[in-house]
Amino acid sequence: xxVDRVLVVGGGPAGLEAAHGVASLGRRVLLVEGxxxxxxxxxxSYATLTPDLSDATEAMRGMIxxxxxxxxxxxRLGTRVVASSGExxxxxxxxxxxxxxxREEAAAAVIVATGFQHFDPGRETQMYGYxxxxxVITLVDAExxxxxxxxVRPSNGEAPATVCFIQCVGSRDRQIGNKYCSKVCCxxxxxxxxxxxxxxxxxxxxxxxxxxxxxxxWEDQIYWKAQEEYKVNYVRGIVTEVIxxxxxxxxxxxxxxxxxxxxVLMDLVILSVGMEPSRGTVEMSRIFGIPREEHxxxxxxxxxxxxxxxxxxxxxxxxxxxxxxxLEDSISMGGAAAMKAAALLARMGEGxxx
Amino acid sequence: xxVDRVLVVGGGPAGLEAAHGVASLGRRVLLVEGxxxxxxxxxxSYATLTPDLSDATEAMRGMIxxxxxxxxxxxRLGTRVVASSGExxxxxxxxxxxxxxxREEAAAAVIVATGFQHFDPGRETQMYGYxxxxxVITLVDAExxxxxxxxVRPSNGEAPATVCFIQCVGSRDRQIGNKYCSKVCCxxxxxxxxxxxxxxxxxxxxxxxxxxxxxxxWEDQIYWKAQEEYKVNYVRGIVTEVIxxxxxxxxxxxxxxxxxxxxVLMDLVILSVGMEPSRGTVEMSRIFGIPREEHxxxxxxxxxxxxxxxxxxxxxxxxxxxxxxxLEDSISMGGAAAMKAAALLARMGEGxxx
Numbered sequence: 166x167x168v169d170r171v172l173v174v175g176g177g178p179a180g181l182e183a184a185h186g187v188a189s190l191g192r193r194v195l196l197v198e199g200x201x202x203x204x205x206x207x208x209x210s211y212a213t214l215t216p217d218l219s220d221a222t223e224a225m226r227g228m229i230x231x232x233x234x235x236x237x238x239x240x241r242l243g244t245r246v247v248a249s250s251g252e253x254x255x256x257x258x259x260x261x262x263x264x265x266x267x268r269e270e271a272a273a274a275v276i277v278a279t280g281f282q283h284f285d286p287g288r289e290t291q292m293y294g295y296x297x298x299x300x301v302i303t304l305v306d307a308e309x310x311x312x313x314x315x316x317v318r319p320s321n322g323e324a325p326a327t328v329c330f331i332q333c334v335g336s337r338d339r340q341i342g343n344k345y346c347s348k349v350c351c352x353x354x355x356x357x358x359x360x361x362x363x364x365x366x367x368x369x370x371x372x373x374x375x376x377x378x379x380x381x382x383w384e385d386q387i388y389w390k391a392q393e394e395y396k397v398n399y400v401r402g403i404v405t406e407v408i409x410x411x412x413x414x415x416x417x418x419x420x421x422x423x424x425x426x427x428x429v430l431m432d433l434v435i436l437s438v439g440m441e442p443s444r445g446t447v448e449m450s451r452i453f454g455i456p457r458e459e460h461x462x463x464x465x466x467x468x469x470x471x472x473x474x475x476x477x478x479x480x481x482x483x484x485x486x487x488x489x490x491x492l493e494d495s496i497s498m499g500g501a502a503a504m505k506a507a508a509l510l511a512r513m514g515e516g517x518x519x
Numbered sequence: 520x521x522v523d524r525v526l527v528v529g530g531g532p533a534g535l536e537a538a539h540g541v542a543s544l545g546r547r548v549l550l551v552e553g554x555x556x557x558x559x560x561x562x563x564s565y566a567t568l569t570p571d572l573s574d575a576t577e578a579m580r581g582m583i584x585x586x587x588x589x590x591x592x593x594x595r596l597g598t599r600v601v602a603s604s605g606e607x608x609x610x611x612x613x614x615x616x617x618x619x620x621x622r623e624e625a626a627a628a629v630i631v632a633t634g635f636q637h638f639d640p641g642r643e644t645q646m647y648g649y650x651x652x653x654x655v656i657t658l659v660d661a662e663x664x665x666x667x668x669x670x671v672r673p674s675n676g677e678a679p680a681t682v683c684f685i686q687c688v689g690s691r692d693r694q695i696g697n698k699y700c701s702k703v704c705c706x707x708x709x710x711x712x713x714x715x716x717x718x719x720x721x722x723x724x725x726x727x728x729x730x731x732x733x734x735x736x737w738e739d740q741i742y743w744k745a746q747e748e749y750k751v752n753y754v755r756g757i758v759t760e761v762i763x764x765x766x767x768x769x770x771x772x773x774x775x776x777x778x779x780x781x782x783v784l785m786d787l788v789i790l791s792v793g794m795e796p797s798r799g800t801v802e803m804s805r806i807f808g809i810p811r812e813e814h815x816x817x818x819x820x821x822x823x824x825x826x827x828x829x830x831x832x833x834x835x836x837x838x839x840x841x842x843x844x845x846l847e848d849s850i851s852m853g854g855a856a857a858m859k860a861a862a863l864l865a866r867m868g869e870g871x872x873x
Contacts (some may be wrong), residue, residue, distance in 0.1 A: 178824070186855075189643035190544065217822040224824055337738055344739035376730035381843045382814065384691055385698035401755075424778055460736065468571040469846035470532070470578055473854070489735045492823035497848065498853025500827070501540075507858070508543035 168255055168356065169391040169513075170195055171506045172272035172447060174246055177205020179484025179495040179502075180278030181228040186503025187276075192510055196232065196240045197260060197274055203229045203240070205280060207492070212311035213360065214492060215352045216387050222312075245445075248400050249275075253479025273513055274479045274506040275453065277463060279445035281485035282290050284335025284343065284438040293331060293407045293436055299326075299408060300414055301434045303334075304350065307357055316361050318433050320412070325432035329362055329371040329416055330354040331404045336439030337375065345460050347439030348489035351378040354437045355387045355397070362395040371398045371429070373388040373418065402427055407434055417433060439489070446486040453480055462488040481505050522609055523867075524549055525860045526626035528600055528803060531559020533838025533849040533856075534632030535582040539859025541630075542591040546864055549626055550586065550594045551614060553799060557594070559584045561846070566665035567714065568846060569706045570741050571752060576666075599799075603806050607833025608867050612806075626729035627867055628833045628860040629807065631817060632853065635839035636824025638697065638792040645792055647685060647761045654679075654768055655761060655788045657688075658704065661711055670715050672787050674766070679786035682715055682723040683770060684708040685758045690793030699814050700815045701793030702843035705732040708791045709751070716749040725752045727772065727781070756781055761788055793843070800840040807834055816842040827856040828861065835859055 176198035404418035484495035530552035602613035758772035838849035
């Protein structure tokens with residue numbers, strides 16, 4: 166069996182960067198992706214990247230091409246890892262294609278990059294009417310429209326005159342069970358607000374938030390820009406309910422800066438849905454025996470001084486499979502995981518393993 | 520000359536991780552550090568790490584030991600890079616020791632990990648009286664006391680009954696010239712607030728903030744914990760002035776949630792000072808010809824899809840030399856930069872360079 170290589174599970178930004186990194190160190194990679202294409206969430210669902218508003222398809226295309234053109238990388242699309250045995254230096258995995266055919270493969274190390282899924286805003290206590298009202302959409306639904314160069318009210322196909330974002334949907338919420346902050350939604354909403362103001366210059370755009378988590382350069386490069394150049398209105402407030410009023414949506418809550426109840430009519434409401442562990446992440450936890458940390462993501466060891474090593478020797482994690490991550494995090498982790506997996510192969514070569 | 524190796528400049532978390540990463544791939548490293556010891560800011564100035572409150576000295580000691588014990592890593596303390604020539608695959612640098620002696624060295628690739636310096640809160644428009652009042656200190660001054668297991672008012676050596684943190688000192692401030700958010704100060708202040716409540720259980724501790732940027736797991740693991748277990752008081756407000764009143768400090772400003780002016784007496788005021796490019800970072804920009812981005816940190820290329828490549832081929836950056844970074848960022852970037860530098864050496868070995 167072909168053991169002298171690294172298995173990368175997941176072909177989104179973190180997995181693509183990890184696979185490229187391992188190959189650039191002269192090591193072979195087996196890259197397994199459940200979907201029929203590489204590129205992950207940005208390629209499947211996003212029009213532009215945060216923070217630089219670059220074209221997501223084009224940017225991810227570059228990452229995909231350098232993998233598919235690489236003779237050291239064996240890509241398996243539409244394929245899932247369904248079983249695993251062995252240990253660092255000699256993992257054996259069963260892969261299953263969409264046709265149900267199984268195949269056994271081997272690898273010395275594994276990088277899990279199975280990412281996140283968006284919170285389902287129709288779940289449980291969420292009072293935002295996502296499944297009731299056509300004009301209540303999510304960040305992801307908005308991106309899909311942006312890919313067609315437009316933003317409209319799904320109910321009538323017309324450009325919205327008033328739009329609001331509701332932040333922290335499925336995040337920072339003990340009742341829902343997701344106590345963590347999803348890290349990227351403030352940045353993505355602000356980026357989308359800019360895009361809406363570009364597409365519909367007359368639209369009034371509001372963002373209802375608890376804290377704007379525009380860390381680092383996002384502060385001035387997105388947040389200030391949204392306010393100063395694009396006149397996006399940021400309102401610190403809690404939205405408690407969205408109901409229909411005529412052909413509009415009535416957003417009710419409290420403006421916590423003004424200290425008063427708030428009722429505003431909107432044409433379009435965009436829910437800033439957070440991150441949860443993807444189905445693939447949960448499956449890889451089970452199959453490889455990787456413990457999950459208290460929020461359900463894959464556990465790492467070493468606190469802030471090791472971002473990619475899981476408690477299982479020889480298995481590393483990159484990107485949002487380990488918790489809410491922005492693109493930079495995923496890329497840096499992909500590179501770091503590639504380094505650690507290749508280092509394990511180097512130690513094997515010296516006979517230090519097995 | 521000894522060209523088949525990687526020069527790492529800076530021995531903080533990012534540089535130590537980068538050096539270890541390169542060595543773990545079987546490549547040699549020349550690690551140059553201006554101070555007389557490795558470990559960077561956490562080792563020199565911090566008692567505990569954010570977010571896990573682990574002992575900073577012990578944690579960094581582990582990173583330092585695996586470098587000093589590594590035969591592939593040549594460490595030069597008290598040494599600065601003072602000149603450079605050549606290009607990717609063949610850089611030549613002049614090093615200068617504290618005795619003024621110069622020495623020429625060679626390396627195929629360079630990783631710059633020269634980090635940040637804390638904002639000087641006595642500068643220009645800052646009205647917080649840092650240089651006037653003994654009991655106005657910074658996050659760093661507080662850590663120094665924590666290392667001795669205590670927190671006291673410098674004016675009289677007594678435990679403070681009332682303490683407040685002022686966030687965003689030198690950050691998010693157009694007037695000062697630092698438009699960016701420094702990313703880590705909300706986390707560090709909250710961590711310190713917990714530590715103060717542990718050391719002085721009777722103390723009332725306040726944090727005056729604009730937005731609490733407790734992204735990801737920091738939300739519940741630090742922010743909720745500080746409020747629920749340690750009764751830290753978070754007040755959304757702007758502090759405009761700190762003046763002496765008797766033997767206490769009068770903190771004046773506006774509580775923006777309550778919408779009213781605020782005047783509170785404090786025993787101890789802690790300024791949450793932000794990050795600026797360190798002197799070493801500015802020097803490396805000049806010596807290696809690495810452009811600085813608009814905020815003064817080292818520029819990278821590739822937007823969010825490449826966090827460590829600078830515009831100069833063969834030169835990579837890791838950690839806060841590239842902007843405000845938390846520990847996880849610095850560690851991930853250190854690993855990613857190690858991978859890319861070692862990949863360059865691998866390409867050289869194949870004759871693709873030079």
